[in-house]
Amino acid sequence: MHFELTDEEKLIRDTARRLAAERLAPLAPALDRGEGREAFLSNLRFLAENGFMALNIRAAYGGAEAGAVAFALAIEELGYACTATAVTASVTNMVGEVIQAIGSEDQKRAYLPRLADGTYAAGAFCLTESGAGSDPSAMTTRARREGDEWILDGTKLYITSAEYAGLFVVWAVTDPEAPKGRGISCFLVERDAPGLVIGKAEQKMGQTGSATNAVHFDGCRVPLRALMGRENEGFRVAVGELAGGRIGVAALSLGIARAAMDAAKTYVRERRQFGSRIADFQGIQWMIADREVDLEAARLLILQAAHLKDQGLPFAKEASMAKLFASEAAHRCTDTALQLHGGAGYIKDYPVERYARDARITRIYEGTSEIQRLIIARETLRQGG
């Protein structure tokens, strides 16, 4: 397979790299300490102004129309500099893609430009519940039609960006009698909808600069036009859109992994023990070589999935392979980078302990590694491959 990037893709990657280095990277340590919420919001505005919140959205709706490969390259670069900002951008892009995929023309015209230009600081993707994580079809959030409104009741858990999102894509059960996974619909809920309440901010191990909250729908009233796509067919949409989101998480994982290994390579070239640079020890070189293979394999899997998506071909299995491999590789790379720093790796003056904490969740959200394996196995057996 040939992966020559187009001039536009190279431009987007290089622009993302430059802007992220100048603007995001210097703020990342403070965001990790839980400081600089205003700076974080200004990061999001800055990304919107530069087209990074709607990379795969058509220009007619204010997007960059750059494609899935460009999206992956950009998220990798943002993730290299600041994971908290990158995950927010990745989810916001995903929310836009759901609207673009199934929204009516009116919904696309009303909401996509506001996601793209930063009118909404971010978008939120509300699927998970306390009893419905790996198995989202077990959700109990309910939507009932009453007159010319839908009334939503239930609680979504661990929702990225909920605190500052202007728009929420929400899945809820509309036909409780339907077989599991069938009677679920998708809604667009604006932040000021009556009955929408943002719950407590979760205290996280990593990616601490990004917000993660419960979202309560307490008799939340939205107009009938808030339904997106066909009634009772929303779950299929969620499953499809998660595949696209997995390319984002894979790219984010690669960004963190690369940042960790770049820090490690610099360190082993400078650090001396036993009268030599530690980079001269073969034991160290083998660690670097194994992780270099990880980075390259992750990059190729991500490009493959994104390329298939851009071609309009099935890409769910490839997206799961990219997400599984890249997130597990990020775990190996950040752990190796920390090890190569010795005691310094455990100290907050160096960035590698932050990378290790930031990488950990990539094996869990948007489907755990175990769930990716289930998808890959199911597709492989179905294809007879």
Ligand SMILES: Cc1cc2nc3c(=O)[nH]c(=O)nc-3n(C[C@H](O)[C@H](O)[C@H](O)COP(=O)(O)OP(=O)(O)OC[C@H]3O[C@@H](n4cnc5c(N)ncnc54)[C@H](O)[C@@H]3O)c2cc1C
């Ligand atoms: C920081 C953060 C941000 C998040 N952002 C969002 C968001 O924006 N929107 C959203 O909707 N959700 C979000 N989530 C939720 C996330 O997607 C879920 O946490 C994840 O899908 C796992 O669900 P769970 O936590 O309920 O774990 P569980 O499903 O309870 O899984 C527990 C363990 O059991 C394993 N397991 C479960 N089923 C199987 C099986 N069939 N075979 C083998 N192993 C299995 C899992 O792999 C895992 O190891 C976020 C979570 C976090 C922590």
